[in-house]
């Protein structure tokens with residue numbers, strides 16, 4: 001029936017030169033109602049919701065339930081986007097009054113996530129319009145639920161790109177397309193080399209190099225981060241051990257750890273295994289965890305970090321200043337180092353606010369007795385400013401870009 005009505009609406013609209021809005025609606029957390037109150041309560045909610053919506057939709061519009069808690073409304077005679085927004089606002093408002101269930105003491109609240117596609121703007125046939133409305137609904141879910149989104153072409157591009165990247169990344173692991181580059185970290189007073197950060201690179205045979213900023217989030221979402229994380233840790237430990245054995249003391253090897261890796265209850269064992277198989281001592285390993293990850297306050301994350309720190313591994317807080325650190329909490333965390341985010345370094349000396357933020361972070365580090373490293377240092381002026389404020393270490397293009405292992409060896413031996 002929905003398909004027939006849609007076909008008719010599209011034909012009618014193209015004759016009248018009006019638009020049709022396909023409104024894809026999914027109730028939020030409907031499963032919880034079924035699970036907690038039982039299926040007959042769930043059924044009753046679905047009926048009540050449908051009734052409320054039917055009462056507010058104009059007679060020419062249609063409403064269908066297409067599966068479990070999914071509805072599609074067809075809005076006809078649409079002349080403007082604002083007309084559609086208005087209609088959707090009314091659908092959402094209709095849910096604001098709570099629902100009563102027979103035999104239940106407490107009323108139930110429910111919200112919906114809604115995606116909209118427009119004929120002819122977002123597609124000319126039923127299948128495409130439904131798919132695009134569905135995609136927009138997913139976006140509404142992603143962006144916090146109880147909201148609506150209009151379909152945009154970028155959503156399809158983004159969805160395609162995501163799928164492509166997730167598949168290609170899986171192959172990349174098997175095809176050995178991932179490798180590490182290393183960026184030196186230096187002591188600002190002595191200018192001695194104190195460490196290296198391992199940074200992941202993906203060289204795709206056709207697409208060229210793909211940035212970690214793009215593929216790490218996809219690895220996290222698709223669960224591949226566990227395997228990738230193991231690869232990075234092993235590789236970085238083996239490389240560091242091999243340098244040490246050849247008289248190249250690069251200091252500590254800093255390895256980036258993403259939130260998803262820390263959530264793995266096996267994480268401590270993964271790190272220990274990397275140390276054991278490579279023979280690297282924990283004193284040469286540092287783990288970089290972002291501020292956001294640490295401040296999530298997941299106790300199990302902190303416990304794992306404490307255990308790792310206990311065996312001599314250093315923990316540093318990456319991208320410091322970009323999250324929302326609770327300063328009183330900071331002191332209780334198992335951390336050795338704060339990494340001032342590049343955002344606060346890049347506009348020194350033009351931006352006085354950034355300089356004030358750097359100074360404040362440095363003062364904080366001194367007060368709490370935590371080492372500070374500035375990342376993204378590109379000019380001598382930046383290095384001078386940081387040194388004058390007693391920043392301990394720096395990393396950035398001024399000293400070296402991230403480079404291949406072989407180049408690190410050469411750079412080190414030239415020093």
Ligand code: C2E
Pocket residue numbers: 183198199200211212213216232256257258288318319342375376377378395396397398402
């Ligand atoms: P990050 O850990 O904050 O790494 C610093 C980023 O700044 C690196 O980008 C580095 O190449 C870049 N950078 C260093 N010095 C300068 C400079 O002077 N100027 C400028 N403009 N940029 C500089 P990259 O390598 O693209 O990495 C981006 C992010 O990807 C990293 O941020 C990190 O969050 C993530 N990442 C990289 N490798 C890994 C990894 O092995 N595992 C995980 N979980 N994340 C990784």
Ligand code: MG
Pocket residue numbers: 197256288318
């Ligand atoms: Mg880092």
Ligand code: MG
Pocket residue numbers: 318319339341342375
């Ligand atoms: Mg950083």
